[in-house]
Amino acid sequence: MQLGLIGLGKMGGNMRERIRRAGHDVIGYDRNPEVSDVASLAELVDKLEGPRVVWVMVPAGGATQSTVDELKELLSAGDIVVDGGNSRWTDDEKHAAELAERGIGFVDAGVSGGVWGLENGYALMVGGSDEHVAKVKPVFDALKPEGDFGYVHAGKVGAGHFSKMVHNGIEYAMMQAYAEGWELLEAADSVTDVREVFRSWQEGTVIRSWLLDLAVNALDDDEHLDQLRGFAADSGEGRWTVEAAIDNAVPLPAITASLFARFASRQEDSPQMKMIAALRNQFGGHAVEKK
Numbered sequence: 001m002q003l004g005l006i007g008l009g010k011m012g013g014n015m016r017e018r019i020r021r022a023g024h025d026v027i028g029y030d031r032n033p034e035v036s037d038v039a040s041l042a043e044l045v046d047k048l049e050g051p052r053v054v055w056v057m058v059p060a061g062g063a064t065q066s067t068v069d070e071l072k073e074l075l076s077a078g079d080i081v082v083d084g085g086n087s088r089w090t091d092d093e094k095h096a097a098e099l100a101e102r103g104i105g106f107v108d109a110g111v112s113g114g115v116w117g118l119e120n121g122y123a124l125m126v127g128g129s130d131e132h133v134a135k136v137k138p139v140f141d142a143l144k145p146e147g148d149f150g151y152v153h154a155g156k157v158g159a160g161h162f163s164k165m166v167h168n169g170i171e172y173a174m175m176q177a178y179a180e181g182w183e184l185l186e187a188a189d190s191v192t193d194v195r196e197v198f199r200s201w202q203e204g205t206v207i208r209s210w211l212l213d214l215a216v217n218a219l220d221d222d223e224h225l226d227q228l229r230g231f232a233a234d235s236g237e238g239r240w241t242v243e244a245a246i247d248n249a250v251p252l253p254a255i256t257a258s259l260f261a262r263f264a265s266r267q268e269d270s271p272q273m274k275m276i277a278a279l280r281n282q283f284g285g286h287a288v289e290k291k
Ligand SMILES: O=C(CO)[C@H](O)[C@H](O)COP(=O)(O)O
Pocket: 086, 111, 112, 113, 114, 168, 171, 233, 234, 235, 236, 237, 238
């Protein structure tokens, strides 16, 4: 089938290649002319035969909103927009309603696989009506990993991004657990080769996983991670997971703690620990460290 793909960055660029390798005709548009197949969104839409399927793979928030706004003007009734970025699931219903005003369908697709997806495939969590999802299915089949798993039609519009958000919340907590275990092993006098402990866990253990394999890759590059600063950014999905947990009164202690650990990583010093130190000093005369 024919697909228009908007956003040819680290994810979109490789996805274009994987879909092409499966025999489909992909026309890509990116603001960067060096990677783009066409000069504008209007030209992309013009080159696609109707009914069109256009996959949006741009950063969540303003960039996705403005792309949806433009597509609403350019596309026709019967066309479908797929949002494959990491959009907040609450944006999906809004986008679906806006596009539906002109008879344009909407599907949300959470995509996992990172820079390895070109070769390994992309896990897909999809939301939308059966009718709209069926029209995009050949592209989902091209992107998904080989084998029985890696694709789910999770429910109505929003369900794909909600599932991907929870996936990323789990990702946060798993990474935090490996990171904490690694720090403790590094701190212990008795363990002489932490990297080999991690490597040994890759087979036979209860905690083997792709994230563990990637941790071993990272330790092979830089055994004690000396070249890195202990600073971790976040793109929003961890925060949204915690917000959804509050809305649903679901306790998420591990995921919440892993999000807060990232916030702590961005502080040069801890203001709250200054207060703890001051209070211990006030009530018990306990020693403080001064700057
Ligand atoms: O979707 C992903 C992996 O599944 C992204 O890599 C993820 O969004 C990164 O998120 P964060 O910047 O919050 O760690």
